[in-house]
Amino acid sequence: MFVKSRWVLVSWFVLSGVMAAHAADDPPKLPTVPLPADEALFLKTIEEARAAYDAAPNEMARGATRPARMRRLCAIQPSPKVRAWVGTVEMLSSTSKGNGVLAVRLSEHVLLHTWNIETGDVGTLIQVGGKVFEAVSAMKAGAVVSVSGRLIQDDEDCFRETSVFVYGGMHSPDFLFRFDDVKLVGQ
Secondary structure, X not given: OHHHHHHHXXXXXXXXXXXXXXXXXXXXXXXXXXXXXXXXXXXXXXXXXXXXXXXXXXXXXXXXXXXXXXXXXXXXXXXXXXXXEEEEEEEEEEOOOOOEEXXXXXXXXXXXXXXXXXXXXXXXXXXXXXXHHHHHHOOOOOOEEEEEEEEOXXXXXXXXXXXXXXXXXXXXXXXXXXXXXXXXXXX
């Protein structure tokens, strides 16, 4: 009896772990509200570059898709300023000094985020005690939000993309972002 009970208990833990791992692989919940035209064009440009990267016949051709995306992003988004883009809060955290760390998913493959540590930050961390910090610290992951702020400019991607490898940067780009305003959609 003890062996059978033990097997059931172990099986339950294994199954629970597999289910939790599968839930983590589920695509993120994305907003179903209409997107601003400039956000929709930004996301379309990234998806087109992603498709071009995947369709490229070799590594040299894949390498050319990143500078092509950079030129297109700079052309369609001449200013780093963003106003009322819609996304889903993916992660809320803080640094060792208490400043806010935020990630907002715009689409299945595109993320806007602050830096996640004090060292090397270029002014993206959300300052503790500020208006944005107060608003965001009351939110939960999964909340649909409207964000305004600025993308951090750079020469390689037009806007700073933080993936370690080119594949990640072309498939699921994570753009460094300074959040100036974050509001729940519908408020």
